Amino acid sequence: MTASPRELDETADKRVSAHEPVTGIDLPPQASEQAPIYKDLVRAHAVTGLVGLLVAATFGLIVATKFSAPEFMGDTAVGSWGRMRFAHVQGILYAWLMNGFVAFAYYGVPTLSGRPVLSRRLGWVIFYVWNIGIVLLGWTFVLLGYSQSVEWGEFPILVDIVTVFAFLALGAQFLTPYLRKPRGRLYVSSWYTTLALTFSPAAFVIGQFFPEYLTPGAMGAVISGLWIHDAVGLLVTPLTLAIAYYVIPATTGRPIFSHFMSMVGFWSLVFFYPLNGIHHYVYSPIPMGAQKVAIMASVFMGIGVVIVVTNLLASLRGNGYLTFWDIPLRFVWTGIIFYLLVSLQGAFQASMRVQEQIHFSDWVIAHSHLAMAGFASFIIIGGILHAWPKVSDRTVNRRVANIAYWVATIGLSTMVVYLTIVGLQQADAWMSGAPWIESVVVSKTGWLVRSLSGTALFVSFVLLIVALYKAPSARQRATLDDREDRVAAGVSR
């Protein structure tokens, strides 16, 4: 726990007030009695998400192991590479990331809007529908061979229908508080949540149903490309940034660095991310104009990300030392650094002459893991750890969480570095015109390192769950209670 962020707030405000007005819009407001936080829903989604992460990571580890030992679990269809890969990708999205986002939304949305979410009962319906009707049902289907071979949409159509309704219910749950707010202005995190929950249901419907029934072949690839990037750019990214924009000022007690940069970053995401998708199919039969627009949008997206990251990191001005001892903040900070790296990498990799050589290689896999395991997962973990002491009767075990941080950071960095090296080796083998198998042979060491670094990530996830089970000391409990009295609400910072 950081010692009394409110005190930091006051001293900091005095320090800068002469030349830097502290605007309310740039600082998350306090929770209030009018906007209760449903702590049980926060806990349920957070813990289910972390358990789902363990399962999805296990699928990933099995996939990775098969690169070094192709016969491993290879006798039955259920354990085969393709089906494990489906279960891995969909598990990360639906079992882990979305549960994490929803957990934090139940914590953040009432505070930010000053209104409760639509309904606690609806919340529990969504919880069960999501985790049984989508995650468990979807996993069962793809492992049994009933899947939809659309990348980032492998759960079958039946599960897709459930997902559409679940998305709409999430929209009703979390958009209602924002629309019912009678006056005042929305905080930055709220913009991102609102955007994601409005954009994604329709994008999901187009991405899942068009390639399956309406648009064959090259036309389907156009739509699939849009969906692959919309899932990442308009669902995962904004919901992740919503957490980052919340945790930093809530921890430091200082407002966001620049309201203008918040706006420019947000609206550049709105208009450039959705145009990125076709960069997955460059040099394909898709019309050249569309490919070039997608590549240019990728570069502009990179510029927007630089603005967002600058704004977030500058919001720590004068409080950077907090990242050393506030572990939730450190997870968020690291996630932001990964965001910068992964976005610059993406903008670079989208350009044609680079794609010509390295597209289809493991460097792209490095990119996707840096985005999902690095940027999104680190920030969600930071958000969950930040909220945990205020939504449960437990606290975060700092020592264990600290170890988890370092294991995850070193594990992921190793994975990304090695997959980058392997990707470049593969590209070199392909361009040289050597027999195809050469590109497989040169990859074998890197693939082994990936399995080991993936194991490290898995261990850090286990440690995180352990870290959540620490009972708070009497002193910590007293501090929390005291602050709860002060804000007369179920939450404080």
Add this chain to the structure above:
Amino acid sequence: MSDEYDDTAPLAPEAADKAVDPVSDHEPAWVRFLERGETIMLLGGIGSLVFSFLALGVLPLIELRDEVTRSTPEQFTAMTAKEEQGFTVYKREGCAYCHTTFVRDTPSDVRRWGPPAEAWEYQDQYPQQWGTRRIGPDLSRESGLRSDGWQYAHLYNPRSTVPQSVMPGYPWLFSEAPDGTVVPNEDAEALVTYLNYLGRDIKVSGPQTERGKNAMNGDAGSGHGGM
């Protein structure tokens, strides 16, 4: 608790203070407009979805539909029922996650696999299986390259034909005959039929588009400028 929430109650003091911050109220009207939930939903959520779907969805779709109509050669054959079944197996086992089925019009791709992918080749594939990763080679020009026997042996145990391969075997596509030999089942036969369908038509007709013809003349990728 929330279900009985009273909508007319005033905001908590803290929230109210923040909500009508005197400094931020001096910001221009357009800034305040862009911060409204309704603006973000309509302009951000729905507006950018419609814009991106029209610009990079509908427009390319129309262009592709015209190109398919224009360029489909008479040699084009739709998938037979058996090939369709093989396509289903191909999708179910996730083959597309290691094997692409589109040759790009880059020199290295064309040199390795032949004519670049053309939109008409894929006009009856729901959903498309182009793929985004190549662990194994592209398969879109697989037709006629290898014997059925090689394909079956490779599917049953890839290392029997390519010792260094990391491809998984698919023993559940095979069954054991009474005399102890391993024979392909219906799924394996359909899959190999599908593999032999991939690229069959374009190998007869040759490229039908300017882009494809240029690539085969050694100008692969030259029409793209230098992005």
